[in-house]
Amino acid sequence: MDEASTSAPGGATRRAFPPARSRVYYRFIQQNLPAWKPAMTPGCLIATFLIIGIIFVPFGLFCLQTSNHVAEIIRRYDVDCVPNSYRGNKQAYSKDSLISKNCTLEVKVPDHMRAPIYVYYELENFYQNHRRYVKSRSNKQLCFGAKYTAESCSPIQWDDNGFPIVPCGLIAWSLFNDPYGFTYGSKEIKVNRKNISWKSDREHKFGKNVFPSNFQNGSFIGAE
Template sequence: MEMEGGSSSGSAGGTQTHRRFSPVRSRAFYKFTQQNLPACKPVLTPGWVQKHMKAPIYIYYELDNYYQNHRRYVKSRSDKQLLYGLKYKDTSSCKPEETSNGLPIVPCGLIAWSLFNDSYAFVRGSGEMSVNRKNIAWKSDREHKFGKHVKPFNFQNGTLIGGGKLDPSIPLSDQEDLIVWMRTAALPTFRKLYGIIEEDIDADEIITVHLFNNYNTYSFGGKKKIVLTTSNWLGGKNGFLGMAYIATGTFFILISVLFALIHVKNPRPHGDPTYWSWNRKSNAS
């Protein structure tokens, strides 16, 4: 069969047939083969905030379907190396990210190697909002778990790059993105603090977010989100803890009611007073 604008091939009997398409059908066929047909493409937009957000406003990145609690992943680190650097030699727990090109890696292990490296910029009107990236990690981690004189060495120099890179001139105690990431999450959906906006945001105000999409979550079917939230004297808004408390309290109330009904129906018999310890002693005398 031979088509206009296509190739030709002989039939089994050696004859050829000719078929000519109309110009309209030719244009439609071309659009189909080039995937130019009209289609409905949903545009995802963030929800509107109808409330005033008072500074400080915390920026979190959220990852879904990311199992930081996997046994091999959690064990692939060296806490003593994070504190003492190259002075600590035994980094066998960091496999498979223990050495690269015959040299040790600081910080070693899969957790540091897979460091999250997306970045965000927030624009209000014509000016960019400042984001404070300091003091986002726990003070105890900065002062007691990451060395003040330990600097990255031979990090992300292998053939396979996992995530973000570290500035080799800055000690680990000041690399707060790494410190936040190294505190692994217990659930596959988690949030980690990215920075703090120290300006108020009014209701219905439009904030433009420029996202640098560096971190590959598509290979394992993960999802990424960005969350802006405030906190009060009780902390940030987290519905999971409240629902867990309500579910646990309701369960214990039901159990107590059940035990009360069982006690009313089948009360426990009272003990014989003659078997009390002091009565036995008097009877023996």
């Protein structure tokens, strides 16, 4: 045995270490073990920063040059695609099912764009870290269908006729779902929509045979 116990006054037990281990243990807890401590002299610091600069400055210039050649086009359409009579009340425009929501806009491309070209959408003033919002979903329903409707989906859980909403919850209700299509002259530009989500989500998180139902009926159309 390398260790021994001794009794201290008052009934406490103190663990005693052999002399060699005791010295190492003491130096460890006191942070007195041998260590390399560089001397921060002006010459050492200058040499260090020069070496770092020589390595990273070319890399930074390459990144800057690459980013300057990226062609980006931003086109906002939430105003241009709304009729003039509804621009003061966009919610009424969203809920009016008699009005077509299709919109065609012309986008001019001033620079040459090389493939692949990525299409994104941008939202402003949209915050999704509220506790009630984060919990307002049903993972089982997204995977297995309407037979699973959690209470956490409230208030977007049932429609006006008492039928379950699929998908339920505030997260699904506020999901941005505008579809896009592109043409060049009279030629349609195909957009690849495959493999744009995580493979693990497609295989384990969302069911392949689960489709929306009772999702855009009545009062749930549009934003509140």
